[in-house]
Amino acid sequence: MHADTNKTKIESLKGLLDSLLNSYSDIFFIRGRLSGVIILAITLINYNAGLSGMLSILSAYGVARLLGYQSAFLSTGYFTYNALLVGLAIGYIFQLSLLSLVMVVIAGGLTLIITIVTAQIFYQLLGLQILSIPFIIVSTLVYLSASSFTNLYVLGLYAPLFQLNLDIFPFWVSGYLKSLGAIIFMPNEITGLLLSLLLLLNSRVLFILSLLGFLLGISLYGSFTGSIESTAQDVSSFNYILIAMALGGIFNIPSLKSYGIAFLGVAFATLIASAGHVFWSQYGLPIFTLPFTLVTLSFIYALKLLNYPLQTVIYKGSPEENLEHYLVTQNRFVTTPAALSLPFKGEWFCWQGFDGPWTHKGSYQHAYDFVICDAEGKSFLNEGRALSDYYCYGKEVISPVSGRVIKVIHYLPDNPVGSVDIVNNWGNQVVIEDSRGYIIKLAHFASYSIYVVEGQWIEVGTVLGLCGNSGHSPQPHIHIQVQSGSHDNAATIPFVFVNYEQSHQFHASGLPQVNHPVGHCHFELFYDQVTNFVLDEVCHFQVYRDDKQIDSFSFRVKMSDTSSYYFETARGRLYFGKQYGNFYCYSVEGNDPYLKMIYLALPMLPLSYYPELKWKDSISSTVILNCWQGGVVNFLNALCSSLVNSEAEYQYTSETEVKGKIHNKFFNVTVDTHVVLDPFSRFKSITVGEYCLIQDVKR
Template sequence: MNIENNRGWTRHARSLASAYSAVFFLASPWTGAVIAAATFLYPNVGAAGFLGLLSGYALLQFLGSQPASAYRGFVLYNSLLVGLFIGHLFRLDGWVALLICMASSLTLLLTLFLEAAFKGLGLPVLSVPFTLTAMLLALASSRFSNLTDATWYFTEKAPALVALLPGTSLHFLRSLGACLCLPDPLFGAILLAAIAYRSPLMAAFSIAGFSLGCLAEGFTQLAPLDPRDSHFFNYALMFPAIAAVLLVPSAASLALAAAGTLMGSLITAGSLAFWNAFRIPITALPFNAMVLLIVRAVRSTQPARLASEYAGTPEETIDRQRLLRLRHGTGEVGVFCPFEGTWAVQQGFDGPLTHRGQWRHALDFVVQGEDGKTFRGQGSQLQDHLAFGRPVLAPFDGYVAAVCAALPDNPVGRVEIQKNWGNHVVVRSLSGVHAIVAHLRKDSVLVAVGDYVPAGHQLGECGNSGYSQEPHLHLQVQASPEPGAPTLPFHLVNFVARGVARFHGVPEAGATLAPIPVNRELERGLSLRLGETMAFSRASAPDFRVTPRLDELRGTYFLLADDGARLYYGKIGAQLYFHGFEGPRDSPLADLYICSPRIPIAHTGSLRFEDHLPLTVTDGLLRRCVKVASVLVSGGKAAWPASYEMDCASLEIAGLALLAGRSVKTFARLDPVLGLLEFGVDGARYRRILDRPSAPLP
């Protein structure tokens, strides 16, 4: 019971601390704790901010809602900012404390409302709730006659620092501090150090944004810039948000961030001219407006450029996004092979016959014999064709959206022009896209509209209905359920082509491929049941334990080692794969990642496959920063290459990884009942302890 209570208090403390770092797009409770402590350089502001944060968090708990992002503080930081804003305006007393509680709670409700409203547009909330509440408070402040103005105490804390630094540096530090309503050079210096320690790229991007903002405003003003004008914090937040938080970090995102920051100066100038007439501070209005405009524009034109997940720092996001694309494709829809056994691609993407224009993303499959022919004998009868009557399977989990089953099969060599899709089944995925399998055999469809079908479930049989001269299977992905709708890019997952296992890819015309057959017995052995601890021994070192856990924040699973390291994992069809490592690089889990970044759950002879490993398994933060910075410019691979071969009979995986310029041999051995038995990297070997039970990790 005490352990559970401690975990609960730890979770609350991490959520509160993370709100401070979330202002700078950093998911770090330790960085947040440093920033929180620094706000108490001005106790009035620090206490007001913390009270606002507590008020928002208390309401969130009362509502019974604990969004995953609240753990990182991304839901809560708007309430924090409102508290800091009020603490900057008024001296803290009972009435001001009540005002903070009301305004921060209102901001939390506004955050939840806008989060739901913006979701349909694909937009983040950012600090829009704080901006709106701050403007409301500024309008109402003239009626707060019994509240004491707080500016009486605001004197900069480090006059020696002010005297030492040049004007531009002081301006930047004041602007950085103004992100938390404290435009003080000493506070800004502490913020910069905390940010740079956690993410050097975030600090560099903030400086770049501020510099571009100064450049833009300097071009448009005759008078010199006022070093005490704190609205420049908008640029210090604008650039990193576009360059490396909301967009996939790349040279293109850097260019867009630079352009957006320069354009943001127009929004800033107009906002200052308008709102100053009403004595209302613009706060973060330019930042929110410019970032939301760019995100919406990118989502409408090139949605693949948007980051699918922000990993907590630009460095980690670059590492993860690059690795994600190398290992799982470039963001298109992934579908399983809709058949069993070996088939050949008769016509691929941009095929010369029918896959043209808005229907260019489609695949046609046939079955070939050893002689390369698709039929036996003369091939004049449908039954002569090897694909005719073969099972057709669901390409992903979903619901049947449309069915046509009663059209006749054409004689070989003839086509039906009017109903060219023939018999078909349309499946709507859980994410809302649709896949159509067409030219099915008459009366072979086994499902009805509204049925739920898991991937691999039989839908019908291959036929020759519709615009089809010989039995073949047509597959395409589209946004709507109507046959003939424009196609969407997609890729196949978990298949073998030319003896090599491929976990994503688009086969070309003429390629032969087969889905990776699943070993159901091994699948059960690798189920990794939550809370069931595995113990391993290693030579000349203490035993270690790992326990599968659920990460409520990310909605994914991870292995937790007793040294605190985490190895995140998931399952797609016939593979168990690891997709993220956090912890010390000498952890046994880092070695497990290296020797088995993915485990094919296959039932075949042997499988060769290639993979990529993240920089986190070998490099520290500073070295990763240098590498990912070069990746931003060059567009290269922020990952280490590795190749593996799995003997599916002995369940052994041997590999060779190129890590930091040196070749590393790896080994893993599995058991169909117990799962992972043994693994090793070079001379280090880890063996499963099976003769005694393992207590779960606390």
């Protein structure tokens, strides 16, 4: 009982600490407790503001816990960073006293309530984050109320605590540093210098965007007002910094187009900043983060409506990490939801593909035709005059998806070879609405050969009927397409096939090469069994280097709040799972070298087998390279996407062995891998370079 109580207390304290530190790092779009500690320490340079900010977080956290929110829910800092900003704003103008501390507590709690309400409204109605809207609301209320709070002692607006002699540098250097410091209400060069170094260490992309955004903003605004130099000293220019970072590297994947969007946002903000100064100055108020919030949210929503492909879906901690995750995901996984299995068993011949030379044109360009050919490339026996001469005639056609049959035509006759039915274009057909809502049409079935009926639910691999020559078909073949609607003339849409083999090369997803054989990869139970891991299971390994044991290693199978499975050690996590009949190691978090070995040796395993089957994969460069090399790769890719990547190729050398080779051309790094699979121990041994993990089945 006492142990459970102590555990709960420890978890609560950990949640409070995470909420506190993440609130600081979230202001600058960076993650990590260390970054939070550094920014917290920087705020204490002005202890008046620093202590007020800390107290405001504690107040918001306390109110949230009082309302029933769990510490794990608050640990991200998302619900408390606005309270931090409010506390800093109060501490910036009011001296510490009992009354000012009471105001901080009240304002921090109010900010938490407004954060919860606005976050829910914005997410439900617009699908947006709230950024610093609660901070703007509460800080404006506090500053307006300050005029009547005569018992509170004002420090003096924008009074610098420290000065650096920067006369030898251009005027904009001082302006940039002051503006950066003004984000945490410390508009001085020392604070700005420390924050700029922190940005540089965490993300070169964010640092460059912050600098370029500031320079562009003051140049435009200064050109309008007639003095760029005086504009550079306006600390509200930090809005340009935040906009450039948010639109160029946080909410959008780093790319030349995203940078252009960011700088366009900075240009728009100059107009809002000018109008804001005129309006708010009448009340003696700063504009706070109004330009940043208004411009950033407007752009995010507009890009969302346009389905901008480079919007950040999962934030990994920095723009560079976001970009790497995006590039690896694009190369490794199915990029369109319309993913189909091949509609046949065995090996067929890809006769016509997308935008084919005969019938796949215009609105009907996204389709595939398949036949069966012999070793000489012929699709028929003898002279091919009879339908029965064609190898594919009468062969089974199987369902490429799970779904419901919504249309069946089965009564049309097969055409004689060389003639077509121009009235009934699709001939005998089966139309399926799959479980994701896509409409799939398979056409040219043999007369009265269809086995399924309208309204029937079918699974992948269900036999639909037999290949024929009905409709607009000069020879027996299977036609398949995904279309925008269920009617006959609906336009086709792009799709991909999953788990197929061409020339001994396995493809997890893609489009088969035309005029080449293509085979369906059959699911093998053995490979499914060796990649099945039970929740809370512990696996033990002995670590060898050059045949000498140097260490031992264990991981536990865990599941995250999002139902993702991962291997966990004290030093990291390796996320894994299965998609479309393949086992994947998705990503590595932390610095555990042995989890990285598993990722490198088996980033993907097809749950099917052909002798000497090969497959390629694209893996994270930061896993194979050292820290500085990975940083260089990420920065270069931020300048030009896919400029540098790490490619890997693997092959079944037997039913239980997989060998691989990973290569990074830029740094000329090559690593060999070898995995031995076993039905009982699963990963019997994993070798990467000179290191080998051998499973300890005795433990």
